[in-house]
Amino acid sequence: MAKLKIALTKGRIEQSTIQLLEEIGINCDFLRNKKRKLVFQSPYDDYEFILVKAVDVLTYVQQGVADIGIVGSDVLYEDEREPYEMLDLEIGRCQFCIASTPNYNPFDYRRKIVATKYPRTAARYFQEKGEDIEIIKIEGSVEIAPLLGLADAIVDIVETGDTLRENGLVIFEKMMPISTRLIVNPA
Secondary structure (H helix, E strand, C coil): CCCEEEEEECCCCHHHHHHHHHHCCCCCHHHHCCCCCCEEECCCCCEEEEEECHHHHHHHHHCCCCCEEEEEHHHHHHCCCCCEEEEECCCCCEEEEEEECCCCCCCCCCCEEEEECCHHHHHHHHHHCCCCEEEEECCCCCCHHHHCCCCCEEEEEECCCHHHHHCCCEEEEEEEEECEEEEECCC
């Protein structure tokens, strides 16, 4: 019998995903002390797990290397590919938000500069609102962009808001909720 291959997002949602799998009866003890290992054969069941970065979950599922993927909807919103979304797992809940320094005026009619790790999501959101913005893609900590004058505001994922507060930023708008999804290849 062929093993069911599951691509898991390593990092922020990894532990919540493992806990959820265990709650439905999949023994994941072998994933707990993984060290740097990335591919795991379950010694208990017919499962194989692949731990990859979130954006790569889509690739592994799309290319048929993994049968199932578990990934945040932020990745799905940002990517152009369209995997088949089977289920909202209701873990890893957070929000896409627009944030900036307290003196930011979201109603100012001048063209704004927005820094983000999610340029497609931000562009689509502002376009739907009829706002013309310039987007600067940043891979690291976007919170410093308005502090240093690189951008007027940021679009980022916010779970608790602690990082924003610690850097003197406030949320001006909640754009859309994010959660962890179970995906498969449409084929």
